[in-house]
Amino acid sequence: MSVDAELGLLWGAATHQGARRKLNEDSYLASGSVFFVADGMGGHDAGEVASAAAVEALRPLVESEVVGADSVRCRVRVAHESVLAIETTPGRGAGTTLTGVALTEQGGEPYWLVVNLGDSRTYRLSDGELEQVSVDHSEVQELVDAGRITREQAATHPRRHVVTRALGAPEEPDADFWLLPVHAGDRLLICSDGLTGELTDERIETVLLAEPDPQVVAERLVHEALVAGGRDNITVIVVDATGLTGALESTAPRDGRARRDDEDTVPRRSPWKGDQT
Secondary structure, eight states: OOGGGOEEEEEEEEEEOOSSOSSOOEEEEEETTEEEEEEEESSTTHHHHHHHHHHHHHGGGGGOSSOOHHHHHHHHHHHHHHHHTOOOSTTOOOEEOEEEEEEEEETTEEEEEEEEESSOEEEEEETTEEEEOSOOOBHHHHHHHTTSSOHHHHTTOTTTTOBSOOBTOSSOOOOEEEEEEOOTTOEEEEEOHHHHTTSOHHHHHHHHHHOSOHHHHHHHHHHHHHHTTOOSOEEEEEEEEEOSOSOOOOOOOSOTTOOSOGGGSSOOOEEEOOOOO
């Protein structure tokens, strides 16, 4: 692979408990070349514990500059087992969604390995257009797929929060995996449904296009979701694939609920060099 194919990653992240929740059950991991959001469920503090357990199970992936697909699958299984082991109120199990990306390679070329379980989402902004990469694992998505309701109706459907797959479910998790080629200039959005439940894709696209700094974008999206109602926890990661020129100047996420070690709280650029030939 030629050196001019080198890429860097620049990212920002923000999270908030929302305007109506007393507890933030979202957790996220943004470090190195690994970016994930987990949205916990289960009542009381089980959701918070579940999402944190999932993130911690994935954390070893940050030690690799380029992550192997088998390693990601293995850590997702570990995350599932960790959530299953959480003690909860009898009759209620802990669970969490999981969505995000890890930088991997195929034939010496950089690719995003996209992972999804549940209704948190991963998007890609490319050539000025926003595309939802992940597919929601939810009852309303099944209704949309069957042609029984429209996407617009799904946004307000009373069963819109019921997920059909999650870490911690009784059955082995059947996560979706996709490989996307990495292109300089692409922007990824990884978020919990606290964002997409308040803002339309059209509004999200407008905000993503309006501001070059991923940290500013992440904070603005969270703020707009709060203004729109903030009915759920809101977590946003924005990742830019960029060249390696120039120094990074950015601010740290201002919400202390970010589930990262101190040295990872400042958005930074991570180089990816692939195979040098």
